[in-house]
Each structure stands twice: as structure tokens, then as C-alpha cells.
Amino acid sequence: MRNKSKLLAFILLVALSFASMAIEITTPSGKKLSxxxxxxxxxxxxxxxxxxxxxxxxxxxxxxxxxxxxxxxxxxxxxxxxxxxxxxxxxxxxxxxxxxxxxxxxxxxxxxxxxxxxxxLNGAVSLSGEGVAPPAPAPPRAAGQASENGGIGLDVAVASDVVRLTLEGAMTTAAQVRKEGSAIVVQLPRGRVSAQGRDLGSGIAARLDVGNDGRMLRIELGEGFKSFETLDLRNPERLVILLKGGGQVTPSVPPEPPAAQGGEAEPQAGRPSKAANQFLVVIDPGHGGGDTGAIGKGGLQEKDVALAISQKLAAVLEKSGVTTLLTRSTDIYVPLAQRTAIANYNRADVFISIHLNASPASSAKGSETYFMSREATDLWSRQVAEKENAAPPGIEGGSTLTMVLWNLAQTQYIVESQALAASIQGRLNQLLGTQERGVRQAPFVVLEGAQMPAVLVEVAFLSNPGEASQINDPAFQDQVTEQIAKSILEFKAQNGSQTPPNPS
Ligand SMILES: [Zn+2]
Missing domain, CATH: 3.30.457.10 (Copper amine oxidase-like, N-terminal domain)
Structure with missing residues (x-):
């Protein structure tokens, strides 16, 4: 009896150790790998x-x-x-x-x-010891919302100080928009929106609901709401509704599940989906509010110049048919993580953060374009990143844990980010007549969580008196933004018409 149980234990041990020695994988085609x-x-x-x-x-x-x-x-x-x-x-x-x-x-x-x-392996796989389900269908990256048969397209964009709804289709400019209690109600004269309700975050607006068979939109307002305005646009006919205020916090967006191989799927719950042909550039004017950024000669503040350049860049890109969204369009403080969250939530195709440089050496001049990495290119790049990452006094910085996790998100786009950075840097070098400042890498908090190609441009040195007065000149800002826009449009032409991979 004693020997028998010893033997059983031995057999069990052998069986267990064998089980832990190999994993058998059955591929979708039925092939077994050990x-x-x-x-x-x-x-x-x-x-x-x-x-x-x-x-x-x-x-x-x-x-x-x-x-x-x-x-x-x-x-x-x-x-x-x-x-x-x-x-x-x-x-x-x-x-x-x-x-x-x-x-x-x-x-x-x-x-x-x-x-x-x-x-x-594009299909169900089973492992020894358990069956593994095929991956759940994931949302298509770009789900068009306008239907062909007279439907009304809806595009929703959420930034820190504006929530923007764009209705596209016949008679949209004739829609009634009114404030009813704690909500904005939009009544369509004809056609309907086929979109689902969604969470918008908190601050200016909390939720969008679609009612009356797609003919009515109701936007539940938050405490940060201040005012709204509407814009009528033509070719194509669009009604833009801007809800303004401050401190909108977008819902946090978890990393998306892997893309499904073909098939229709629901968009990720609560997240805006954009039209299939839309190319969205989220422009991030650095700093804002109590965080002034660098201060140049005569009290010129980085946050103001960055906003002016960002607004000009948005205007140039919009003229070329690119949709843009500014993380802030007013002088408010927006935490770094929130800036990236805005880009992720709105499914940006490109994220570009605009800054102005400063150096103790007043002779330092020229542009620097950065893309994300864990290691800085050199000591200077690390110092620039440390400066840009620093939270203003009294405000808590980003969490290191999140930083590590999201670092991987940007890694996926590192090749695209580097290409865009190199293109922008080349054009700005020519414009500013500088050659010595190249594309650089450094661990920027504002870039690392971005789930799209992302770059940070230090346009010029505010600490250089000559360059500071040059970059504060609106005519020169036009030249700068034109060059950056050219690079983005070129990038769009190369990357904007990607079709999802076909199931093999
Ligand atoms: Zn800055």
C-alpha cells in the first residue's frame, strides 16, 4: 500500500513535469506545434x-x-x-x-x-490544457457614419476647452439648436443620424444621446459649459456646433483590442468614430494657463506663441481638407496626459505638439523636432524633455507607471514619427537657415501615450533675441506653419489612405 502510493506519486510527478515541459499548439489549419x-x-x-x-x-x-x-x-x-x-x-x-x-x-x-x-495566425488556436477562443471582433479603425441614402453624418471631437459636433448632409444648416435646461438639443429638419449615444467625458459636456429615430441630438452639459455657437459651412453642407468652456476631461481610452481580420464590428463603446476618409491632426499648443513655458526677451511667453502658431497651422491644414483639433484653443492649463488622451480619444492620425525652445546660451538658434524614445539622443535633448515634462508648481506630474505602459503605444509608430519629424526638421532648417540642429529623440511625456505618429516641434529659441522677435511676427509664423503643414500633407499622402489588411 505504501509502495503503491509512492509509485502513484512518482507517476504523478513524472506526468506533471512532462506537462510543464511542453506546450502543444494547434494552429487554425490543424497543424500541431510542440x-x-x-x-x-x-x-x-x-x-x-x-x-x-x-x-x-x-x-x-x-x-x-x-x-x-x-x-x-x-x-x-x-x-x-x-x-x-x-x-x-x-x-x-x-x-x-x-x-x-x-x-x-x-x-x-x-x-x-x-x-x-x-x-x-488569423484564426482560433488551441493550447494543450485549454481551448482558446478566436479573438473577439474589434472595431474598425475608421467607421464612416454618414449613410448614402440621405443620412446625416456626425463627427464628434472633444478637446480640453471645446466639444465640437459636425453634422454633414442636406439641410443640416437649417437644424434648430437650442439650450433646454442642462442640455443642448439639436432638431434636424430632415434626414437622420444613425450614430449611437456616447460618453463625452466631463466638464463642458457629459453625454450625447440620439433620439426620435435619429432626428434629435441631446447633449447633456457639465459644469464647465460656458456658451455655444454654431457655424454654417457649405460644400459639403455642414452645421458645426461648438460647445465652449474649460476643463473638459475626455473619457480615458484603453488600448484598443487588436484589429479583427475582416468583418463588421461595433465601434469601441463610447468612443467617437470618424468618417473613413477623414484625416485628423490633433495640434497641441504647449503649456497654457499658469504654465507659461519659456519666457523670452520682453516677456514673450512660450504658451502664447505656441497657441498662435498652432491656430495658424490648423487654419492652413483645414484649407487643404485636413480636419484638425487643438488640444486647447484658449489660455488654459491642460495636463500632459490629457493632451495625449484627446488625440487618442478622437482617433487622431497625427499628433503634433508645438513648443518654443530656451537655452542659457542666447546664441542658440534654430528648430528642433523630436520624436519619442526612452533614451534621449544627447544631454541637451534630455534637458529639453525634462523641461517640457515638468509639471508647473503645485500641480502633480504624470504617473511613472502609466508612462511605462504607454511608452509601448508610441513605439508602434516610431518609424512613422521619425519620418514625419525628419520631414518637418528639414523644412524648418531651410526656412530658418540652420543646419546644425537635427531630428532628436527624448522621453517626452506628451508623446509617449500617443496611439498614432506623434512629434514635438521646438520651433525656435525664445532665448535668442533675434529669433524671438522673428517668431513673434505673424508673417513669419505663416511661413513656419506653411512648412510644417507641407510635411503633414506629404505624410498624409503617404500614410493617409491605408486600407485594413485583408484576411489571408
Ligand atoms: Zn514647451
């Missing part, structure tokens, strides 16, 4: 090189971010050893554990196999 694995901290781990070999994929390092990567066909995965988030084709998935770089291997947790492989 991978050696190790148990640690309550999960199984496989070596990235072995995983790549089994899948016929390539393991390596992303050339720019240096994150461990796995490339299979058109799919690209970036693992992080700092966070439990893994990027599959630019979308983040939670794999519960960060990857581990040790003993000559990058170790990947079983959770990635469960959540990530179905995306890489």
Missing part, C-alpha cells in the same frame, strides 16, 4: 527563438526601439520586458506578465500564446 516550456511564477514560458522557429517567423529586435520582436508575414509583434503589454500590429494586448530576458532567451508567457497567436 514547444518546450518552463514553469515560473504560475505560468508557462517559451523561448522567443523557439517560438519563431516553430511558427516559421523571425525573432529579433526592433531596429529603433530595441524591443524584442517577432515578424510573421505582415504581422509584427513587439514584446516589452518592462510591462505586461505586448503589441501585435500596433495594438496592445495584455499578456499578464512582461517578457523576461534571461539565460540567452527572451521568455514569452503562455498568455501571449493564448491571446496573440490567434491574431498572428
Amino acid at each position: 514547444l518546450e516550456s518552463r514553469e515560473e511564477d504560475g505560468t508557462a514560458w517559451v523561448c522567443l527563438d523557439a517560438l519563431a522557429k516553430a511558427l516559421g517567423a523571425t525573432a529579433g529586435r526592433d531596429p529603433l526601439s530595441r524591443y524584442p520582436s517577432l515578424v510573421l508575414g505582415s504581422h509584427r509583434v513587439l514584446f516589452s520586458t518592462a510591462t505586461a503589454m505586448t503589441s501585435v500590429d500596433g495594438k496592445l494586448i495584455d499578456t499578464k506578465h512582461p517578457a523576461r530576458d534571461k539565460n540567452g532567451c527572451v521568455w514569452i508567457p503562455r498568455e501571449f500564446l493564448a491571446a496573440g497567436l490567434p491574431l498572428l
Whole structure:
């Protein structure tokens, strides 16, 4: 009896250790792959090189971010050893554990196999020990809302001091817009909106509801609401409703689930979806309110110049058919994380933060264009980032934990961000006649959470008396914004008409 139970225990031990030695993966085509694995901290781990070999994929390092990567066909995965988030084709998935770089291997947790492989292999995957469901359908990135049969298109944009609704379609400029108690009510004379109600955040406006079979919109106002105005636009006919005030906080947007392979899906709950052909540039005028930014000769404040340049840039881009949104259009303080949240919530295609530089050396001059990285290009770049990241006195800075998590979000767009930065820098160098200041990288808080190509431009040095008076001249600001706009339009032409990948 004693021997029997010893034997049973031994068999059990052998069985258990075998179970922990390999994970069997059944691919969507029914092929079985067996991978050696190790148990640690309550999960199984496989070596990235072995995983790549089994899948016929390539393991390596992303050339720019240096994150461990796995490339299979058109799919690209970036693992992080700092966070439990893994990027599959630019979308983040939670794999519960960060990857581990040790003993000559990058170790990947079983959770990635469960959540990530179905995306890489375009179908349901099962792992030994459990069945794995195919990925849930995810929202299309750009869901058009105007229907062809006389429907009214609705575009909603939410920034820190404005909530903007744009209704597009016949007779929209004849709509009635009135304030009723704590709400703005929009009554359409004809046609209807097929959009769903949604959360708008808090501050100026809290919620948008669509009623009366799509013929009425009701916007529940918040305590930050001050006034509203409407604009009638033609070609195409549009009614723009601007709700103004201050301190709007957009709903926080979690990283989107990975893109589904084909199929129709609901837009992510509560988040605006924009027209398929819309290219949205979110322009972020640095600083604002009590945070003046750099101060130049004669008391010229960075926050004011940045806002003036941003407004001009918006106007130039709008003329070229690009939709823009300013994170702030007034002199108010907007936390750095909120600026990026505005870009993410509104599904911007490009995020550009506008700043003016300062140096103890009054001779320093020229533009600098930055894109995000964990490491600064040099000591100067690090100092610029530290200055821009600093929270004004009495205001709490960003959370480091969030910073690490979101760092990965921007990493996905690092190639695009670098290209846009280089293009802007080239044009501004020519305009300002400077060659020595190149594209730089530094850990900017305002860039790192951006789920789109994102750059930060230090347009000129306010600390240089000559450059300060030049950049304060509206005619020169026009020249600057024209050059930046050219780069953005070129970038749009290269990247704006991306179609979602077809299921293979
Ligand atoms: Zn600044």
C-alpha cells in the first residue's frame, strides 16, 4: 500500500513535469506545434527563438526601439520586458506578465500564446490544457457614419476647452439648436443620424444621446459649459456646433483590442468614430494657463506663441481638407496626459505638439523636432524633455507607471514619427537657415501615450533675441506653419489612405 502510493506519486510527478515541459499548439489549419516550456511564477514560458522557429517567423529586435520582436508575414509583434503589454500590429494586448530576458532567451508567457497567436495566425488556436477562443471582433479603425441614402453624418471631437459636433448632409444648416435646461438639443429638419449615444467625458459636456429615430441630438452639459455657437459651412453642407468652456476631461481610452481580420464590428463603446476618409491632426499648443513655458526677451511667453502658431497651422491644414483639433484653443492649463488622451480619444492620425525652445546660451538658434524614445539622443535633448515634462508648481506630474505602459503605444509608430519629424526638421532648417540642429529623440511625456505618429516641434529659441522677435511676427509664423503643414500633407499622402489588411 505504501509502495503503491509512492509509485502513484512518482507517476504523478513524472506526468506533471512532462506537462510543464511542453506546450502543444494547434494552429487554425490543424497543424500541431510542440514547444518546450518552463514553469515560473504560475505560468508557462517559451523561448522567443523557439517560438519563431516553430511558427516559421523571425525573432529579433526592433531596429529603433530595441524591443524584442517577432515578424510573421505582415504581422509584427513587439514584446516589452518592462510591462505586461505586448503589441501585435500596433495594438496592445495584455499578456499578464512582461517578457523576461534571461539565460540567452527572451521568455514569452503562455498568455501571449493564448491571446496573440490567434491574431498572428488569423484564426482560433488551441493550447494543450485549454481551448482558446478566436479573438473577439474589434472595431474598425475608421467607421464612416454618414449613410448614402440621405443620412446625416456626425463627427464628434472633444478637446480640453471645446466639444465640437459636425453634422454633414442636406439641410443640416437649417437644424434648430437650442439650450433646454442642462442640455443642448439639436432638431434636424430632415434626414437622420444613425450614430449611437456616447460618453463625452466631463466638464463642458457629459453625454450625447440620439433620439426620435435619429432626428434629435441631446447633449447633456457639465459644469464647465460656458456658451455655444454654431457655424454654417457649405460644400459639403455642414452645421458645426461648438460647445465652449474649460476643463473638459475626455473619457480615458484603453488600448484598443487588436484589429479583427475582416468583418463588421461595433465601434469601441463610447468612443467617437470618424468618417473613413477623414484625416485628423490633433495640434497641441504647449503649456497654457499658469504654465507659461519659456519666457523670452520682453516677456514673450512660450504658451502664447505656441497657441498662435498652432491656430495658424490648423487654419492652413483645414484649407487643404485636413480636419484638425487643438488640444486647447484658449489660455488654459491642460495636463500632459490629457493632451495625449484627446488625440487618442478622437482617433487622431497625427499628433503634433508645438513648443518654443530656451537655452542659457542666447546664441542658440534654430528648430528642433523630436520624436519619442526612452533614451534621449544627447544631454541637451534630455534637458529639453525634462523641461517640457515638468509639471508647473503645485500641480502633480504624470504617473511613472502609466508612462511605462504607454511608452509601448508610441513605439508602434516610431518609424512613422521619425519620418514625419525628419520631414518637418528639414523644412524648418531651410526656412530658418540652420543646419546644425537635427531630428532628436527624448522621453517626452506628451508623446509617449500617443496611439498614432506623434512629434514635438521646438520651433525656435525664445532665448535668442533675434529669433524671438522673428517668431513673434505673424508673417513669419505663416511661413513656419506653411512648412510644417507641407510635411503633414506629404505624410498624409503617404500614410493617409491605408486600407485594413485583408484576411489571408
Ligand atoms: Zn514647451
